[in-house]
Amino acid sequence: MCGIVGYTGKKQAAPILLEGLSKLEYRGYDSAGIAVRDKEKEAEVVKTIGRLKNLAEKTDNGKALKGTCGIGHTRWATHGAPSQTNAHPHVSGNCTGSGSGKVESNVVGVHNGIIENFQELKAKMERNGYQFYSETDTEVLIKLVDYYYKKYKVGPIDALAKTLVRVRGSYALAVMFKDYPGKIFAARKDSPMIIGKTDDEVFLASDVPAILNHTRQVYYVGNLEMAELSPDKVLFYNLDGDVVDKELTTIEWDAEAAEKGGFEHFMMKEIHEQPKVVMDTLRKYIKEDKNTKTIDFSEIDLSDETLKSVSKIYIAACGSAWHVGVQAQYVIEELTDVEVRVELASEFRYRKNKLDKDALVIVISQSGETADSLAALRLAKSEGIKTLAIVNVVGSSIARETDYCMYTLAGPEISVATTKAYSCQLMCAYLLAVKFGEVHKTIDDPVHYIDELLAIPEKIQSTLDNKERIQWFASKYANAHDIFFIGRGIDYSICLEGSLKMKEISYIHSEAYAAGELKHGTISLIENGTLVIGSLTQTDLYEKTLSNMIECKSRGAYLMGLTTFGKYDVEDNVNFAVYVPKADEHFIGSLAIIPLQLLGYYLSVSKGLDVDKPRNLAKSVTVE
Numbered sequence: 001m002c003g004i005v006g007y008t009g010k011k012q013a014a015p016i017l018l019e020g021l022s023k024l025e026y027r028g029y030d031s032a033g034i035a036v037r038d039k040e041k042e043a044e045v046v047k048t049i050g051r052l053k054n055l056a057e058k059t060d061n062g063k064a065l066k067g068t069c070g071i072g073h074t075r076w077a078t079h080g081a082p083s084q085t086n087a088h089p090h091v092s093g094n095c096t097g098s099g100s101g102k103v104e105s106n107v108v109g110v111h112n113g114i115i116e117n118f119q120e121l122k123a124k125m126e127r128n129g130y131q132f133y134s135e136t137d138t139e140v141l142i143k144l145v146d147y148y149y150k151k152y153k154v155g156p157i158d159a160l161a162k163t164l165v166r167v168r169g170s171y172a173l174a175v176m177f178k179d180y181p182g183k184i185f186a187a188r189k190d191s192p193m194i195i196g197k198t199d200d201e202v203f204l205a206s207d208v209p210a211i212l213n214h215t216r217q218v219y220y221v222g223n224l225e226m227a228e229l230s231p232d233k234v235l236f237y238n239l240d241g242d243v244v245d246k247e248l249t250t251i252e253w254d255a256e257a258a259e260k261g262g263f264e265h266f267m268m269k270e271i272h273e274q275p276k277v278v279m280d281t282l283r284k285y286i287k288e289d290k291n292t293k294t295i296d297f298s299e300i301d302l303s304d305e306t307l308k309s310v311s312k313i314y315i316a317a318c319g320s321a322w323h324v325g326v327q328a329q330y331v332i333e334e335l336t337d338v339e340v341r342v343e344l345a346s347e348f349r350y351r352k353n354k355l356d357k358d359a360l361v362i363v364i365s366q367s368g369e370t371a372d373s374l375a376a377l378r379l380a381k382s383e384g385i386k387t388l389a390i391v392n393v394v395g396s397s398i399a400r401e402t403d404y405c406m407y408t409l410a411g412p413e414i415s416v417a418t419t420k421a422y423s424c425q426l427m428c429a430y431l432l433a434v435k436f437g438e439v440h441k442t443i444d445d446p447v448h449y450i451d452e453l454l455a456i457p458e459k460i461q462s463t464l465d466n467k468e469r470i471q472w473f474a475s476k477y478a479n480a481h482d483i484f485f486i487g488r489g490i491d492y493s494i495c496l497e498g499s500l501k502m503k504e505i506s507y508i509h510s511e512a513y514a515a516g517e518l519k520h521g522t523i524s525l526i527e528n529g530t531l532v533i534g535s536l537t538q539t540d541l542y543e544k545t546l547s548n549m550i551e552c553k554s555r556g557a558y559l560m561g562l563t564t565f566g567k568y569d570v571e572d573n574v575n576f577a578v579y580v581p582k583a584d585e586h587f588i589g590s591l592a593i594i595p596l597q598l599l600g601y602y603l604s605v606s607k608g609l610d611v612d613k614p615r616n617l618a619k620s621v622t623v624e
Helices: 013-022 052-058 118-127 137-151 156-164 266-272 274-285 304-308 319-335 371-382 397-401 420-439 446-454 456-464 468-476 490-506 515-520 539-553 568-572 589-606
Strands: 003-008 031-037 043-049 069-075 101-103 107-112 171-177 184-189 194-197 202-205 217-220 225-230 233-237 286-288 293-295 312-317 339-344 359-365 386-391 404-407 482-487 509-514 531-535 558-564 576-580
Touching: 003 013, 003 107, 003 171, 003 184, 003 225, 013 031, 013 052, 013 069, 013 202, 031 052, 031 107, 043 052, 069 107, 069 171, 107 137, 118 137, 137 156, 137 171, 156 171, 156 184, 156 225, 184 202, 202 225, 266 274, 266 589, 274 286, 274 420, 274 446, 274 456, 286 446, 293 420, 293 446, 304 420, 312 319, 312 371, 319 339, 319 359, 319 420, 319 490, 359 371, 359 420, 371 386, 371 397, 386 397, 386 420, 397 404, 404 420, 420 446, 420 589, 446 456, 456 589, 468 576, 468 589, 482 490, 482 515, 482 539, 490 509, 490 531, 490 589, 509 515, 515 539, 531 539, 539 558, 558 568, 558 589, 568 576, 576 589
Parallel strands: 312 339, 312 359, 359 386, 386 404, 482 509, 482 531, 531 558, 558 576
Antiparallel strands: 003 069, 003 202, 031 043, 031 069, 043 101, 107 171, 171 184, 184 225, 194 202, 194 217, 225 233, 286 293
C-alpha cells in the first residue's frame, strides 16, 4: 500500500527516485509525486495523477529537476480522493492549487499509513494559523512537524519526536527541511521502511526492490525509531532522542530476481518459479543424512519440547495467507491431536475470546507488515501466548516481533496476486503439521510424509508443463460473469484460493463454497452457462462433491472438474477435466492450486487487463 523512496548523494536525485518508484508500482497507487532540493534552493515538487509514466513525462524522466537530495511517493488514496492536490509530497507552507512547482516551505514530506486523529490535529493547526490545501491526513502531519520545529526551536529529530507522540495511527514518514539541505529525516511506526547505503549515497524505500539496483546493504528501521540520512552516514534515534546502534544487513536477492526474466508479466514468472522456491523452502527445514530425513526447526529455536507443550493452535492471517491457514487446519487436525482454530486477523484482534495459555498463535504474512496480522501477533504476545510467524521478508515487523519465525524462501514477489509466496507458506504449514504429528506421536512414519513433500516441486513442474489446456479453456470463458468453486475439506480450502485468484485479477465475480452448502441457498444462483469448478482431490469426499456438481449441471451449469490422474471417470460427468499428479492427499492442495492460478492469469490476459497491478488492490495492506 503506497510506496516511499528517498535519495541523498552526489548524483541527480530525480531519475533515481523515479526508478525506485517504478519498482514499487506493484504496491498499488493512484497518483505519484517527487520533491527535490538543490542545496540552498527551494524544494521543487512535481505531482501527477494516474500512472508513473505521467510523472516521468512531466519531468523529462527526472532530468528537468536538479538536485541531489529528494523524496518520492506513489499514493493509494485513503483520506481524500485521487487528485494532483491530494498527491504527495505535501508541504508545510500555505500553498494553494496542486502544490506543484517550487515551494517556499520549511518542511516537505511523504507518508504511508493512516493518522487516526488527524481531524483533531488539523483543528489545532488551524487555531495556530495554518491553512490547508488538501483533504489528506499527511498534510496535517507535515504541518505538525513544522509547528513543533518552529515553536520549540529544536532540530529535526526533536521536532519529529514531539510530533510522533501526538499522533495516533501508523506511518512511514520521510521529510526534508529547508535548513538542512542534503539530508532526509525519517520515522516509522507499523509501516515498512528500509534504508540502503553505499560509501557516499543513502537510499530510503518502502520495500527492497526499489533499491536493489544500487545496493544490497540495508538497515531496517525499527518501530518508533527515527533516522537522519546524510550522503555519508545514517544515524538512528529512539523517541527520547538517544542514538540507537544498528547493523547493516545484506539482502540475499539480486536485482535480477525482481525483474520479469523474459515473461510477459511478473505473475507468470512467479508461477513458474514455484518448483524452485518450494524446494528451497523445504530444504531449509528438512535435514538429510545417510540414514534418515528429519524436519529440523533448530534454526528458529523451536524445540520438540515446545511443540509438545502446545495444546491448541490459533492461526491468524488475511487473504491468501488465511486460505493457507484454512488448509493447515485440515492437515494439522488430521495428522495430530491438536485442535486448530483459524481466524481472519482483522476479526481475531477485536474478538473478546479467551486464549488458551498453552496455545501457539501462528501468524502468516508474505510481507511481514500486514496491519491486522501484526496487531493479532501483538495481542497474542500481550496475553503471554507463544507466537510463530510464517513470513517472506527478512527483518519485517512480524518477523522481528514474533517468538519463532519460519522464513519462506520465495524471494521478491512483485505481482499483487500472490502465487509463489502462497505455495511456500503451504510448505511451512505442512512441515509444521508433520512435526507436530511426530512429537505428539500421532503419526508412525514421518519420513513417508517428508518424502511426499520433497516430491512436490517436480510435480508442480509437471503441472506447469501442461498449461496449454488451461490457456485454451480460459479463452473460451473470458466473458463469464459468475463462476462458482465448490469442494469439501481440503478441497474447500483450495477453492477459496482459486476463487480469490479469479476475482482479483480477472474481475469476474466468483465465490467459493463448501459443496454441502449448495442446497442452502447458493444453488438458486445457477443458470444456463454458469461455470462451476469442482475440486475433487480427496478420495473419501470425491463422490459427494461430484454429486453436488451434477446437481448444478442439471440446472444448466457448465462443469470443470479438477482432480488427480487416475480418476478418469470424472470425464463422464463434467464438461472439462483438469488433472494434477497424484500425491499424499494431505498435501495435494499445493498441486491443485496451480491450474487455478493459471486459469485466473489466462482469463485476465484474455480480457486485456493489468495482471500484475489489478485495480483497487495493493500488495501489502499496512493500514486497516
